[in-house]
Amino acid sequence: MMSLQVNIRRAQPTDIPEICALERVSFVDPWDERTFREALAAYPETFFVARNNGDLAGFVSGGIEDTGEEVYGHVMNLAVAPEYRRKGIGWQLIRRLEREYVILGASGVQLEVRISNTGAQEFYRRLGYREVFQIAAYYANDEDALVMMKWFRF
Template sequence: MDEKNISIRRAKRGDLRQIVSIETSSFKDPWDESAFVDALFYSSSTFFVAEAEEKIAGFVTAGVEDTSEAVYGHIMNIAVLPQFRKLGLGGRLLQRIEYECLVIGAAGVQLEVRVSNQEARRFYQKMGYSQVFLVGNYYSDGEDAILMMKWFE
């Protein structure tokens, strides 16, 4: 896949069918379409898709939270179609959402990842994220999550 043939743009309503398909192929507890409709409604400025080979190959969505002490981005969901993994697409999506959060005024970005998802944890560490703490019983099946954070300097 040639990097020139990848474009990242804001998600739109017509993308949801493909986004849900990517989600379903990526996670054992996928979001349903209504969750993506809500994300698009409430966080349209921080919801992006990556297009490759004339189809949506991945997506990322985040919210921006203000704790009154700091503003930070919260990556709610990121996924790439299996055939496009390990080609840099996930990193490009992550960089795009980080940039958007920085422009909005966030001091950093956080996300949660399954304790068992070693591959994702290594990817996030490579991208500059650090483990902050463990969140018990975070997922619907009772698995714990690791909250990871990347602070902007």
């Protein structure tokens, strides 16, 4: 796989319209603009965009949770524009997000993926994520989610 080097930076409110447009072409039950604005307001340090010559190539939105005993990251949303897929951009976005989680003191990262989305599951496996359990009827269409987790070891 050829890896395209893109500019990754923290998302800004001005990125939201393009992020919403990418979300709509990427998912059957896309987040709406309000949800993205809330995510950016709540977690500005863990919301990144990848740009290539001004084009939005992809984005990742993450959260951070502190249980009192442990801090862990949560990959909430990841999408790569169709013309930029299979060029290493999703990998670069996840790696950038993971670096931020380490800085914030997280011991690991979790995410949910559709049980039918075997391509995404394989992508996350290659990045070191492992299945931990399933959540029944997690998505709007009642599809189950596979919860995957990656622990940081230092």
